[in-house]
Amino acid sequence: MNINGQAKQDMTYDAIVVGSGISGGWSAKELTERGLKTLVLERGRNVEHVKDYPTMNLDPWELPPNDDIPFEERKHYDKQMRTGYTVKESTKHWWVKDTDQPYEEKKRFDWMRGYHVGGRSIMWGRFSLRLSQMDFEANLKDGHGVDWPIRYDDIAPWYSYVEKFAGISGQAEGLPQLPDSEFLPPMELSCVEKELKKAIKEKFGRVLTNPRMANLTVPHNGRGQCMTRNLCSRGCPYGAYFSSNAATLPAAAATGNLTLRPHSIVHSLEYDDSTGKVSGVNVIDELSGEMLKYHSKIVFLNASTVGSTMILLNSTSDRFPTGLGNDSDQVGRNVMDHHFLAGADGVVEGFEDKYTWGRRPQGYYIPRFRNVDNETRDYVRGFGYQGGSGRDGWGRAIAELALGQDLKDFAAKPGPWTIGMLGFGEFLPYEDNQVTLNHEKLDKWGLPTAVFDVSIRDNEYKMRKDMANDAAEMLEAMGAKNVTPYDRPYGPGQGIHEMGTARMGRDPKTSVLNKWNQIHEVPNVFITDGSCMTSSGCQNPSLTYMALSARAANYAADQLEKGKLS
């Protein structure tokens, strides 16, 4: 991978990809493999696979307990710390400092992000689930949002394509609402999860399946298999989970067609009235503050949902006075996420002689079962559960009324099995859930900052009742004790699945992108990060971003070969 200089002759490429995260890595891989000289602009620093994972091999005693950052540093991460688990001593280098990257909230919005090569593909949760035909038809059927311009059959081959490269482990179940992927062997369920699986199949006809995740259970495409350390978010020495750094960027570099330029903050895209296309990408060098302009035949925006949206809104011209491609006034609207933090947990007796080996890096999954098969609840759409189980550990020694050797002996015996599940629900597109630019408050590079005004509504609140009650009912069905349902307040963005602010659609009057992720009015700009999403489904979205990126990139390359777009 070469980091390019700034000589004028080097400023023109076949393609420019803005962003190097999960979608940008895929755009770069596909475009370079199709022979296009491609410049990837990343606003943050470079991160080389393995070499730049400084904490990947640290044992607990080499880190602070609870892995916390010093008290004095907390002021830099007021918002990034809201999730509780993201900013740790071992991972803080992956998250922006809120003091450097401010944004405003009309209502609470958790915008959790990291600016570096690889983006959130380093810290993602790795759950990898396909959308289904039901999801692509949902908006049309119940009238929320606009119709997707594609159906499952359009994307299915691209799901297969990206899965075969990325490596997704899981168990095929043959469910229409959650199509199977091209699976590597699944990671096992625990004893109590197998019991729950049996119980909910018998009593409700519902499915519990092994984690579907981008963690390799066998060596795959030159990357090593998962050693179940469960330290993924520090970066994996084996490359055992999918990230841009471990997988797509090395593949792109291997073509000889990739130029990666870190520290490159995109200011705007420059629209050329005479051609009806974007002719240049204006970049601020993060370190020097210098303004640069790069040129290409096509541009892929993969700057993350909010990042790409901010670039569009900041790309104003006589033709597009409110932002590039914003004739519909939909850019920045329809912010979605997945609402969660409703579910249940309980204690399971009868497996005191059983235990586990290894730290499985993801939990079991219960696919959506509500509002399928003509069922009608008092809300539309549905939710899936991520769950887990385990035996209580040494932490219970704190409360135990014992000291000395007795306390050591107590801690050395694992406690009862607990099992729980957490619903992830579909979040409808609401036009007034919006991110806008604040031109009054500029960041340290002089760019306008984001303002969020996003909330969940009646449909989500009603769904959450089922998310808690159904979980409790299933745990009771397996005979769990002390079953406790919960519905805890959730803040939009907290799912770190923000999406929908430059949606695909059939009609340019009500959407930003067409069925190939092209801006309706600007055919040489493609957007394949989360902003393109027309609805959210309840499935974790990254796999869909990968598939849409590969699909659009190959379409763009086809068009260029046919002499179009250039």
Next chain:
Amino acid sequence: MRKQEFNQSLSEKQLISRKEAIRRAGLMMGGFVFAPALTGVLNGCTPQAGEWTPVAFDKDQATTIKAVVDTIFPETDTPSASQAGIPGFIDELLTRNSSEDDQTAFMNELNEFMEQSELDLGVPFADAESTVQAEYLMEIHKTASGQGETLKNTSIPDYFMKMKWMTVVGYFTSEAGATQVLRYAAIPGPYQGCIQFEDVGRTWAT
């Protein structure tokens, strides 16, 4: 921790993390739920075995801290808390990872404990026989656990539980505690979800 203005109306529960929720859902094998009264000191630092030069404590305070943690985890066939570096761990919790308010509150409680225990035992806590130290702390523990009345209306039961929390966390995340009392595997290899407990033998450290 400073919070945004709009957040001041949010309860702690509204700020609950996904990790916490998943922890409660049972995913975290070594996981535990923190007692709300202790969240002020839920910070971090690195246990360092061996020499310790106190930062937060004077000589008598440091001696008391060492005596308390070694009463919680004395040397047996496995190392004591002080051998595992817990006094330094507590020092760092207070100086690196806590607010000044939390640090001051803790020091006040420590001083109250030192005065009260000397009154009760006739000698400073650190100078008492180890059996006496253990009996004394056990009575306080009973009060903290709702099973006794000793020193009920003082800050001492809460002080003791903070000490126990810090000692247990420090000890089982130290190399000695994690590998000698518990079982630790840095690189477990393939996951096995349902095996006999005796194939592992002890609680996993992580």
